[in-house]
Each structure stands twice: as C-alpha cells, then as structure tokens.
Amino acid sequence: MPRRVHLHVGAPKSGTTYLQSRLHANRRELHRHGISYPHGPLGDQRVHYWAALEATETDHGVAPERVRGAWSRLLRQVRAARGDVLLSHEVLAKATEAQAGRVLKDLESTGAQIHLVFTVRDLARELSGAWQETLKFGGRRPFARFLASAREGNSAFMEGFDPIRVLTVWGERLPAEQIHVVTAPPAGGPPDLLWHRFLEAIDVRPEWVPHEAVRANESVGIAEAHLLRRINRRLGEEARRGGRYSPLIDGLVVGRALGPRTSERITLGPADHPWVLERSQAWVDWLRDRGVEVHGDLEDLLPAAPADDWTDPDEPMPGQVASAAVDVIAALLDELHDRPVTPVQRARHVWARLRR
Known part of the structure; x- marks a missing residue:
C-alpha cells in the first residue's frame, strides 16, 4: 500500500515536459x-499520458486501445507500490469536478495520503507557449486572435492555466498543507531552479536524482510560427492531432528543424499586458488567501512588462520565414536519406528508437 501519492496535474506550459523527463x-x-514513478514496458512513461486522457475523456488522436483501461492499469501500479508514488500529466488540469472526484476517490481507496502538486508559470509566458502548442498540432490562428479568445474565456488552454479553477476542482x-504550488522562476533564472522547487514539493532530496532531463518541449520563434x-x-486536417502528418510536424519539423533555431521569441505586447497582469494579480491574491504550500515566490507569477522594441508576432517577415523553410527542407532530406530501406535496416531502426 502506498504511503503518499503526489499527483502533479499541470499546468500546461509550465515546464511539465522537462520535469516528467527528468x-x-x-x-x-x-x-x-x-x-515509485510508474512506467510501462521498456520504461514507457506515456502510461501517465494515456491514463490522463481516459480520466478526462480527452481525445488527442491516440489509438483507442492505448487509452481504454489506461487509468485502471496505472491505478494497479499505485496499489502495488510501497512508499511514495509520483503521478504526473498536465492533461489532468482540464478535468471537470466529476472527473477529478473519480480520480481522487480511486487514489484515496489505496489508503494513501494525497498531495496535489500544481506547477505554474507567469500567464504571459504560458499564453505564448500555448499558442505555439496549437501550431504544432494544426493551429492556424494569428496570435492576436488566440489572445482575444483567451481573454474572453473561450480558450481551452485557459482552463488549465487558471490556478483558482484547477485547485478548486x-x-x-x-x-x-496537502496542496503544493510550484512557481516557475522568471526567464533568465538558474536553469535548475524549477526542478529544485518541484523536488521540495514532492519531498525528494536533489542528491537522490542526479540525472538530467533527456527532452524538453521545444519552443519556436516568430518566423517559425x-x-x-x-x-x-x-495540410489542413492532416496536420491536426491524429492526422497522418502530425507526428512529423511535432517530432521532425519542430523538434529537429525549427526548435533549435535562434530567432526572435514570441512575447505579449503592450495591448495585452494590462489584462494579463490584472488576472495574474488576482491569482496571486487568491493563492495567498487559500494558504496553500508555495514552493518558490508568488511574485514570479506577475508578467514582466513588454520590451520597448517588441515585435508583433503577426507581422509578416518573408525573408526569415524562407530561411526557416530551407532548414525544414534540409531536415526532411536528412530523414529521407537515413530512412531504412531493407527489412533488417527497418528492424534496427525501430529497435534503436525503442531503446531511446
């Protein structure tokens, strides 16, 4: 029987991929x-993702046989554990009250004490990251339209960003004392600071976990967007989650070609800073009043003012876009050149990917 379950439910775009990888x-x-940090065969950590999809009834285009029964399979690992258990996926941030209630009821049935963990970054950076995420999976909206939707409460991402909603649910x-909020440090801070704050929340000593993360969520700049x-x-619908081109866009186009480029970053401008600051301040005030355990500094959740030389991400820049397109073509040619052509080469290629 587990002693404690640390349930990390998001927020999206708050460093979750980095933390889960580490x-x-x-x-x-x-x-x-x-x-215990549960995993599947060959160390597959997607068991957390599949279970979160099932628990929240979310369709990301994943094969139904992966998702069906995933929460029950993960729960069996929790029941079999001795000591503490860590569960983590940001999809859980969008859960409804009924969905969260079912998950908590199942975890409480194990006899473990539940500790809720919520990582959160300042809203300006979360919104910038969220727009980029939509583009990785078929999104076409300009940044201004995405922000207007978020401001009006019509963005699905906002449900997961809002600590008042998530922590109430x-x-x-x-x-x-069993609700832990981990604040992401401001841009330019020490690279390990988020990790150390997270370890403090889950009661793990840094010397126990010496290995670095092997992956983090790639971000793109204005030209790449x-x-x-x-x-x-x-590409239309084939670029969206579940479409035949979606894995190539996320893994090859963004992961290999566009993510490593150093171009101008996407940030919020003067028109959107006031409402984002006002909402962020309301969240900070609520967290203080709620009395949750804070790991970090709530002031880190207040967004920095836009730069004087801010560039509108929706402004055309044909030269830079053409340069990015050439890098994508080069990455695609490399992939085609390295693609296995014989059955033996294909088997070795698949085995190498599984080992990674």
Whole structure:
C-alpha cells in the first residue's frame, strides 16, 4: 500500500515536459529511495499520458486501445507500490469536478495520503507557449486572435492555466498543507531552479536524482510560427492531432528543424499586458488567501512588462520565414536519406528508437 501519492496535474506550459523527463531519467534512483514513478514496458512513461486522457475523456488522436483501461492499469501500479508514488500529466488540469472526484476517490481507496502538486508559470509566458502548442498540432490562428479568445474565456488552454479553477476542482477536499504550488522562476533564472522547487514539493532530496532531463518541449520563434501556420493551412486536417502528418510536424519539423533555431521569441505586447497582469494579480491574491504550500515566490507569477522594441508576432517577415523553410527542407532530406530501406535496416531502426 502506498504511503503518499503526489499527483502533479499541470499546468500546461509550465515546464511539465522537462520535469516528467527528468523524473523518468531518475526512476531507478527514485525507486531505490522508496519512491515509485510508474512506467510501462521498456520504461514507457506515456502510461501517465494515456491514463490522463481516459480520466478526462480527452481525445488527442491516440489509438483507442492505448487509452481504454489506461487509468485502471496505472491505478494497479499505485496499489502495488510501497512508499511514495509520483503521478504526473498536465492533461489532468482540464478535468471537470466529476472527473477529478473519480480520480481522487480511486487514489484515496489505496489508503494513501494525497498531495496535489500544481506547477505554474507567469500567464504571459504560458499564453505564448500555448499558442505555439496549437501550431504544432494544426493551429492556424494569428496570435492576436488566440489572445482575444483567451481573454474572453473561450480558450481551452485557459482552463488549465487558471490556478483558482484547477485547485478548486482538485483541491476542495484537501487541506491546504496537502496542496503544493510550484512557481516557475522568471526567464533568465538558474536553469535548475524549477526542478529544485518541484523536488521540495514532492519531498525528494536533489542528491537522490542526479540525472538530467533527456527532452524538453521545444519552443519556436516568430518566423517559425509563421511557417507552421502556412504549413497547417496547406495540410489542413492532416496536420491536426491524429492526422497522418502530425507526428512529423511535432517530432521532425519542430523538434529537429525549427526548435533549435535562434530567432526572435514570441512575447505579449503592450495591448495585452494590462489584462494579463490584472488576472495574474488576482491569482496571486487568491493563492495567498487559500494558504496553500508555495514552493518558490508568488511574485514570479506577475508578467514582466513588454520590451520597448517588441515585435508583433503577426507581422509578416518573408525573408526569415524562407530561411526557416530551407532548414525544414534540409531536415526532411536528412530523414529521407537515413530512412531504412531493407527489412533488417527497418528492424534496427525501430529497435534503436525503442531503446531511446
């Protein structure tokens, strides 16, 4: 029977991919200290993702056989654990009250004490990251339209960003000392600071987990965002989650070609800063009043003012977009050149990917 379950429910775009990758890289070290981070065959950590999809009834185009029964399979690992258990996926942030209630009821049935963990970054950076995420999966809207939708409450991402909504849904039945809010440090801070704040929240000592993350969510700049929108318009539904081109866009176009480029970053401008600051301040005030355990500084959630030389991400920049397109073509040619052509080469290629 587990002693404690640390349930990390988001928020999206708050460093979750980095944290999950680093937990996964240290899963054996965690196990030696009596802490379980569940995984599937060959160390597949997508079991958290599939379980979150089922628990929240979310369709990301994943094969139904992966999702069906995923929460029950994960719960069996929780029941079999001794000591602490870590569960983590940001899809859980969008859960309804009924969905969260079912998950908590199942976890409480194990006899474990539940600790809720919510990582959060300042809203300006979360919105910038969220728009980029939509572009990775077929989105075509300009940045201004995306922000207007978020301001009016019509953006699905906003449900997961809002700590008042998420912590009310997930934490209403929990005492304040079992609700942990981890604030992401401002841009330019020490690279390990978020990780150390997260470890403090889950009661893990840094020396227990020495390995670095093997992946993080790639971000793109303004020129790359323009290119992705044009690609998505051309490919239509096949670029969206579940479409045949979606894995190539996320993994190859963004991961290999566009993510490593150093171009001008996407940030909020003067027109949107006031409402984002006002909403962020309301969240900070609510968190202080709620009395949750804060790991970091709530002031980190207040967005920085836009730069004087801010560039509108919706402004055309054909030269830079063309340069990004050439990099994508080069990455695609490399992929075609390296693609296995014989059955033996294909088998070796698949095995190498599985081992990674």
